[in-house]
Amino acid sequence: MRPAAARAAESLGAIVRAEARAARAAAARIPQPMAADEAYMALALDEARQAAEAGEVPIGAVVVHAPIDRATRRPLAEPAVIARAHNLRETTQSPSAHAEFLALEEAARALGAWRLPDCTVYVTLEPCIMCAGLMHQARVRRCVFGAPDPKAGACGTLYAIHGDERLNHRFEVVPGVGREESQRLLREFFAARRKGAPAAVKGAAGGSTRAPGARGEAEGEGVDRP
Ligand SMILES: [Zn+2]
Numbered sequence: 114m115r116p117a118a119a120r121a122a123e124s125l126g127a128i129v130r131a132e133a134r135a136a137r138a139a140a141a142r143i144p145q146p147m148a149a150d151e152a153y154m155a156l157a158l159d160e161a162r163q164a165a166e167a168g169e170v171p172i173g174a175v176v177v178h179a180p181i182d183r184a185t186r187r188p189l190a191e192p193a194v195i196a197r198a199h200n201l202r203e204t205t206q207s208p209s210a211h212a213e214f215l216a217l218e219e220a221a222r223a224l225g226a227w228r229l230p231d232c233t234v235y236v237t238l239e240p241c242i243m244c245a246g247l248m249h250q251a252r253v254r255r256c257v258f259g260a261p262d263p264k265a266g267a268c269g270t271l272y273a274i275h276g277d278e279r280l281n282h283r284f285e286v287v288p289g290v291g292r293e294e295s296q297r298l299l300r301e302f303f304a305a306r307r308k309g310a311p312a313a314v315k316g317a318a319g320g321s322t323r324a325p326g327a328r329g330e331a332e333g334e335g336v337d338r339p
Contacts, residue, residue, distance in 0.1 A: 149192070150235070150257050150287060150290045151290060151291065153175055153177055153194070153233070153235045153257070154235050154237070154257060154259060154290045154291035155291070156173075156175045156194065156197060156235070157173040157174050157175045157197075157212075157235045157236060157237050157259070157291070158173060158237055158259075158291055158294050158295065158298070159173065160173025160174060160175065160197055160198060160199040160212060160237075161173035161199060161200075161212070161237045161295065161298050162298065163199050164199035164200045164201075164212070165298060165301075165302050167199075167201075167204060168203060169199065169200045169201060169202065169203050169204060170200050170202070170299070170302060171199075171200070171237070171298040171299060171302050172199065172200040172211070172212045172236065172237050172238045172299075173197070173198070173199045173200070173212050173236070173237050174196075174197070174198055174199070174212035174213040174215070174216040174234060174235060174236040174237070175194050175196065175197040175198075175216060175234075175235045176194070176195055176196040176197075176216045176217060176219070176220035176229070176232050176233070176234050176235075177192050177193065177194055177195070177232065177233045177235065178192065178193050178194075178195045178220070178223075178224065178229075178231055178232050179191075179192035179193075179231055179232075179233065179254075180231040181231060195219075195220050195223040195224065195232075196216040196217070196218075196219035196220040196223060197216060197219075198212050198213075198215035198216040198219060199212050199215075200212045201215060209243065211240075211241065211243065211244050212236055212237070212238075213234050213236040213240055213244045213247075213248075213256075214243065214244050214247055216234065216236075217229070217234065217244075217247055217248070217251055217253075220232055220251075221251065227250075227251065228251065228252045229251040229252060229253050229254075230252045230253070230254055231254060232251070232253050232254060232255075233253070233254055233255040233256070233257060234248060234253055234255070234256045234257070235256075235257045235258075235290075236256065236257075236258050236259070237258070237259040237260065237291065237294075237295040237298070238258065238259060238260050238262050238295060238299070239258045239259075239260065239261045239262040239265075239266035239267070239268050239269070239270055239288065240256060240258065240266070240267055240268050240274075241262070241265040241266070241267055242265070242267040242272060242274065244267070245267035245268050245272070245274035245275060246267075246274060248274075248275070248284060249274055249275070249280055249282050249284070252282050252284075253284050254284060254285065255284055255285040255286070255287065256268060256275060256284060256285070256286050256287070257286075257287040257290050258286070258287075258288055258289075258290070259289070259290060259291040259292045259294070259295030259296075260292050260295040260296045260299065261288060261289075261292075268286045268288070269286060269288060
């Protein structure tokens with residue numbers, strides 16, 4: 114028979130191992146940041162699909178509010194989707210009706226505040242200068258986007274508004290989340306429009322004389338906003 118001390122040490126070791134296993138299991142249940150970003154991007158992609166159905170270039174956005182205690186950095190509430198929107202430029206004939214611009218305006222209305230420091234913007238296409246500028250103005254915490262925009266991207270591709278140290282607010286940018294699906298939606302939309310498919314040409318049934326691509330801008334890889 115082993116001494117009592119050895120048996121005690123052995124059972125203590127077993128307890129420590131069990132606790133470590135429990136801690137690992139708990140950690141596995143906590144949603145990882147990437148998984149959460151992908152889940153919110155899926156909502157933005159749903160918005161992009163709605164845009165396509167309405168004859169708009171398929172770009173979607175959601176705003177997630179996740180308030181934290183400034184001192185301790187601890188969450189004060191569960192993250193919540195407070196705004197969702199899609200591109201409505203054709204419908205509204207407004208140059209500012211980009212998905213993330215509309216979503217930020219809706220988020221500000223929802224919170225009753227122009228400052229949105231606890232917000233992350235999810236948008237399927239890299240923000241343009243205007244939208245990155247609005248994110249700067251709204252003091253957002255993060256922007257997660259899908260596809261880079263080689264012709265207008267202002268969060269790393271052509272400009273890096275989010276990280277410009279001359280500005281009085283900077284925000285984190287996470288590119289490439291949902292990139293493939295975002296690009297697929299854009300490619301399919303422009304391919305259908307070039308063929309004149311009714312679903313993708315707004316106003317075709319109403320006798321619009323506007324031909325697909327009539328704005329005279331190149332559509333490149335389909336990540337352009339024409
Ligand atoms: Zn924009």
